[in-house]
Amino acid sequence: MEIKYTIQGLLIYITIAAYLLALLASLVRRPGTGHALYVLGFVMAVVSFGYRWYHVRHVPMQNLFEVFLCLGVICYPVSRLCRRILRVRAYGADMLIGAVVLVPAGFIFNADPQKLPPALQSWLFIPHVAVYMVSYVFMAKAAFFGVWQLAGKTRGPDDNLLPPEEATYRMVCVGFPLLTLGLVLGSVWGKLAWGDYWGWDPKELWSLASWLVYVGYLHFRYMFGKRHPRINSIWAIAGIVVIVVTLLWVNLSRLFAGLHSYGT
């Protein structure tokens, strides 16, 4: 845990505060204020990301600090998209996700700018990371609706919006193709950079494991539909748990010396 006394740090803390206040405002039923704060948080997240970009002079998606910074930006567009097009709404959860993903950027990861090492200089680098990040946000939302469903909510907030179990399924349907693409792009990149499309290193194996959880979920839900809503929800929650392990634990634990250790 380390506080960043820099402009970058300040921008991150303001964003986190805005997202958390937005959540608070929504909880005390001030949706207008909540939304305004949410937009403010988003704008600050964009400024923070842009500042980083300017500072390091390459698209900031190289290390975990930058990846989490970017996650803080995409939460808002994703929640708008879900609300408008997918009939899935959980602004509170989105605000929380926005704040939570910025905590590691603000307090844990080292923000020293780094030059791109040779292996990361590839056209696949940005799509690989970006696609994964967007899919993770959808999978986080899927898990959130899973928790909601387990908590006994069976109906949507209004007739226009899906009940939690269906919302989970829809979020997985959106996230799964992105997850698949991320995995495939990573593999193709591995082939170009290291000579093998699959190196069996821990990060790869965890990402395969998280993909498999959702493959399992999709088939389970095909087999039983909505007959076992609780099990469906547990699949989705298991998925996000494995994703978090993929994203963080492997990099942080230093238990395994693998090819992907650039992230620490």
Place this chain on the structure above:
Amino acid sequence: MPMSIDRGFKKKFRRAAMWGAMALIVLLFFLSVYGAFLGPQRAKELFNSVPLTVYWVAFAVLLTVGIALFRRLLRVPALLLVHTGCIFILAGAIWGSEAGHKLRKKHFGIDKIPTGQMQIYEGYSDNRVILEDNRIRELPFYIRLKDFRIEYYKPGRLYIEAERGERWMFPVEIGTEFSLGLDFGTVKIIRVFENFQIAIDGESRTVTDEPGPGSNPALEVRIESPDGQAATRYAFERSLGHIGRDDELLLSYERVISDYVSELQVIRDGEVVAEKDIEVNHPLHFGGYHFYQHSYDARAGQYTVLMVASDTGLASVYAGYLMLCVGVFWHLWLRKLSKRLNRFTITGSNSE
């Protein structure tokens, strides 16, 4: 056989296939997690072992059986793409594995090196590939290394550290004067060396930037103390260099590598048949093999280490990737979501 029995049988069979698929998927999940704890080398051995080979083949067979059993998997093109994509990936991976290479050698006499490394000196050509078990095999053509070079981000950096712990970092710009504060005066970079050499003859010292083999990157700097005394110092990339008794400042030179480049030529029957400067992320593809920039002579930059990988099975894996990706987007985004959205907009219940 009466229709109904046949149908009942098929239904049971379908259910068994689905449970089988679930079992294989869940099993692979646990194996992956277990493999993550083993580290890459042992995980690779595990996933290439005989029981796991049986597993991979079983997976491919079950996918095929699934496609035969479920009409929808055959009728819905997106689902067909997803599941055949998986078969292509598995088949390509099995075909391209070491076991696959051995089988083809045994049964078809096709003798190809699955993977290995080559060490080539500048100006020389070689066709020997060192396998993982240190055996040596030969390629049917030669690879010549015209030149190997390391590229760096510009500018490099000069680090200066005072005894009391102050630190400075300056970009390597020749002739620019940087301040070291009131206690230490100023510093100016005079000259940049690729291969610093010093000849001491009695009192006189000559420093040169030796061309040819060897590498000893260094900076010549001039430090002017606040009382007007000037001293010449050297900052080295590889070592701290000589530190005098009264030196209060510790100097070092740092560059960040941006790329490794090997300029290669492929030679067959004495003729150059292909040429490419390979870098990390930009391999050479020739004669059924990929050649990757893998490592290099860290001491003197005299040779490069290439990784050689057979391309057998790769086309199938990549075709499978494409089918899988197109299939999942088509099925889960275009088919599922757009159908819902259409219904949704037609009923006009969208409030926004």
